Amino acid sequence: MALECSLSALAALDRDDLDAVQALLDACTKALLEPSLWYWALGLTVACALVGALLGMTKGRWLWGLLWGLALGPIGWIVVMLSASRQPLCPECAKPNPAGLKRCRHCGTDLALAATRSSRSRLRDASQSRNWK
Ligand SMILES: [Zn+2]
Numbered sequence: 745m746a747l748e749c750s751l752s753a754l755a756a757l758d759r760d761d762l763d764a765v766q767a768l769l770d771a772c773t774k775a776l777l778e779p780s781l782w783y784w785a786l787g788l789t790v791a792c793a794l795v796g797a798l799l800g801m802t803k804g805r806w807l808w809g810l811l812w813g814l815a816l817g818p819i820g821w822i823v824v825m826l827s828a829s830r831q832p833l834c835p836e837c838a839k840p841n842p843a844g845l846k847r848c849r850h851c852g853t854d855l856a857l858a859a860t861r862s863s864r865s866r867l868r869d870a871s872q873s874r875n876w877k
């Protein structure tokens with residue numbers, strides 16, 4: 745009869761019977777070295793890293809997200825989601841946009857034009873448009 749590695753087998757074990765202890769140890773070692781267990785662990789690790797990378801892409805830091813997801817799994821995802829974005833902020837609505845975008849995807853401001861204008865010139869334009877001279 746093959747011994748099964750389980751908590752009930754451990755509870756029922758006669759600790760003075762060294763052959764039984766060795767048999768249970770061998771059964772548990774064999775269960776831990778089962779390749780399918782390691783394939784599952786490797787697959788879950790890769791999946792956690794990929795989800796972390798996807799979450800990191802929303803913050804403009806995919807590698808950073810990949811490493812957090814790889815190291816901590818779902819806890820790393822939370823770290824990535826709570827982190828500050830590295831994407832450039834729109835000067836008009838202050839929301840993050842991916843680098844290289846021409847228009848803000850939130851308010852439609854021309855980002856290239858807005859980058860050339862200073863905050864002082866924007867204030868001057870705003871006051872002139874309201875006739876506050
Ligand atoms: Zn905007």
